[in-house]
Amino acid sequence: MIPNRAKVAVLISGRGSNMAALLYAAKAENCPFEIILVASNNPEAPGLTLAEAEGIATFAHPHKGMNRAEHDQIMHDAIKLAGAEYIALAGYMRILSDDFVNRWQDHMLNIHPSLLPKYKGLDTYQRALDAGDSHAGCSVHLVTATLDDGPILGQTKVAVQSDDTADILADRVLIAEHQLYPATLAKYVTRKADPDWILDQLRTRVLALEETHERESFGTPGWRVGSEKSAKYFAYFSYRHLGDTGTSVFVKTSGLDEQAALLDADPGLYFAPKFYGKSGWIAIRMDTGRTDWDHISDWLRKSWRMVAPKRLTKMMDIAEEF
Incomplete structure (x- = not known):
């Protein structure tokens, strides 16, 4: 087991499949990071149940009825209390406040289902199909105040097939996401020794x-x-x-x-x-x-x-x- 592994908090809003990919990658003896917290703005997020079953600490606080800054402060406090050094966004369906992003500058990553800078935001698979792209894919990037606009750390291309629908393409891109995110996070948290x-x-x-x-x-x-x-x-x-x-x-x-x-x-x-x-x-x-x-x-x-x-x-x- 690698000593002094980077401590990572993962933020989710739903099933947390990319969270699961990170969690299971962290079980490898040579993985340079560990997941110490899974947090959500949705107390009913299925990913929280999975994390708890795997012995990972969880935290949830609903955002309804709160302004963005207040909710972000609650999430920030929970993450800091857990001792996290990095945040990995994994299907966290909240736009973060500038203050939160600035606090975690260069220490917060996100995975997005397109080959950025193409197709920021939602409906990325259908947009790739409508454009007649030969490839879709996924990107891991640093989080900045501008949505899906931070420096790109890694990408995986996924070939578009003639009979693809948005749902079929999404399933295949998701496989690529599960491979890309743990590898990119591992490389990033060890960069200071590179x-x-x-x-x-x-x-x-x-x-x-x-x-x-x-x-x-x-x-x-x-x-x-x-x-x-x-x-x-x-x-x-x-x-x-x-x-x-x-x-x-x-x-x-x-x-x-x-x-x-x-x-x-x-x-x-x-x-x-x-x-x-x-x-x-x-x-x-x-x-x-x-x-x-x-x-x-x-x-x-x-x-x-x-x-x-x-x-x-x-x-x-x-x-x-x-």
Whole structure:
């Protein structure tokens, strides 16, 4: 069983077939998420009975007679009380308030029965048939304030056959949904330990620093500051690079004394890189899934300042005085 699995709350309004797909996928020993709550705006939702039978905590509160914000607050409180880190919408037939969506930004997913951006909203199967599409399908996307409009995380195409009706096509798309949703959710909750995702996050922060450019060094991305001729390296990305394990960023310290102090203070976060360690560089681990990106940004700027041209640091010093 994977330790520290991502905790997911699933919101449903009816039978919860996609909830069931997620629930049973989570029973696998190598699944990186667990379902800790199934919640609904419909106390009679059949999916709640299934979740209870499988030993999953449930919560329900009807929305009738309540404004959207009040009901969303009740749902939010129940989800937080359960300890959920992510929300998976699985046939939750409520438009969520902007405030609720913002609270769960980048931590709430939805599955939709079309190949988005085609056919947002309802009646997606009939609309695909009426348009003469060769394929229908399903999409998993992040939830934003605009209906069915968030970044797409995964899609599955389903061929349209000549004798399809909307109901027949819906049954086949549903099979695809049950395959796509657990796989996409698993990939998303583990993204913070994925080297490509980490590199994208790191690159964005590094290249935001003044006069910084990227140049490969010994087969790995490195970043320099200054003119092309006189630029100096201040950071490197490492994914099992030159004998080092895991994924990390190398940055400069003031010297071996500071490096030793960091290693003593937090050996779980820092280590001395094999190739650069003798020069006082320090490696910061970024593959735990719990990276403090503010901490990484602070180190990048500190390392940048150690080698940046005086004309850049002087202006920064003056600005910081004010």
